[in-house]
Amino acid sequence: MTQSMALPGSGDEMTRLPRTIRLDPSDTFIFERAAEPAEWAVSGSFAFLDHEPSMLTRKEKTALRSGFLGLSSFGWSTLCVVVEASAKEREGAVEQLAAHLLEAYGAPSLELALQAAEEELSFAESLCQHPLQTILAVQREVEDTGEIRERFRTLHARDTSADPDPLHANLRAFTMVEDSDAPEDGVDLQGFLKTDRT
Numbered sequence: 761m762t763q764s765m766a767l768p769g770s771g772d773e774m775t776r777l778p779r780t781i782r783l784d785p786s787d788t789f790i791f792e793r794a795a796e797p798a799e800w801a802v803s804g805s806f807a808f809l810d811h812e813p814s815m816l817t818r819k820e821k822t823a824l825r826s827g828f829l830g831l832s833s834f835g836w837s838t839l840c841v842v843v844e845a846s847a848k849e850r851e852g853a854v855e856q857l858a859a860h861l862l863e864a865y866g867a868p869s870l871e872l873a874l875q876a877a878e879e880e881l882s883f884a885e886s887l888c889q890h891p892l893q894t895i896l897a898v899q900r901e902v903e904d905t906g907e908i909r910e911r912f913r914t915l916h917a918r919d920t921s922a923d924p925d926p927l928h929a930n931l932r933a934f935t936m937v938e939d940s941d942a943p944e945d946g947v948d949l950q951g952f953l954k955t956d957r958t
Contacts (some may be wrong), residue, residue: 773847776888777881778802778840778896780830787838792819795830795837800845800853802880803887804829804836805900805908806865813902824908825900831856834864842894854881890914 780795787794795801808816808824816824827836831853845853857877858870867873887896895915900908 774844775847775850775885776842776892777845777850777853778828778884778888779843780828780837781839781841781895782837783839787836790819790822790838791827791836792817792823793833793835795828795833795835799830799832799837800849800856800884801828801830801837801840802857802884803898803910805910806876806880808902808908824902826898828896828898831860834860838897840896842888842890842892842896844892850881850885854878857881887912891916 778801780797780799780801782794782797804823804827807829808820811820813821813824823836826838828838828840829835830837854874854877857880858867858873861867861873861876862870867876888894890896897913897915899911899913902908
């Protein structure tokens with residue numbers, strides 16, 4: 761499913777694609793090659809189809825479990841963000857991936873490489889049916905049959921418009937919520953301190 765939008769007066773259709781994002785330097789430690797921020801990205805699970813998982817290095821296993829493949833460096837990124845892409849940018853991403861499929865994976869022809877790259881980009885587009893700036897994460901596991909199962913999660917910006925402290929609203933990692941159904945703690949700390957512990 762492709763989501764297209766036209767910019768007013770531009771004549772250029774826009775779509776949404778995943779783009780790598782780096783919130784901290786951890787990708788540079790956990791992957792053999794980390795994608796640079798702001799690369800177009802695809803799921804990249806095809807990179808592991810002909811590999812025995814037990815033979816992968818620790819960093820390759822991390823890429824298998826949780827990496828998106830960046831299309832400039834062909835490095836891995838833990839997270840991507842949903843952004844708009846022009847038809848020209850999308851076409852360029854398809855061409856980059858097709859060239860990589862020819863060079864690194866020995867695709868039998870440019871035509872077949874372009875077809876496979878188009879399928880990968882279409883799947884990447886389908887992951888972006890979310891508001892712009894939605895963060896995407898992937899979790900993969902290899903089943904007993906050898907099939908790779910992927911699950912994708914999204915992280916959305918918190919709505920802070922109703923927060924009584926708008927200056928610090930985005931700094932909170934957790935919000936305390938009162939739960940009236942929770943059982944009361946029955947710990948008597950003063951009684952505990954008076955207990956003879958000899």
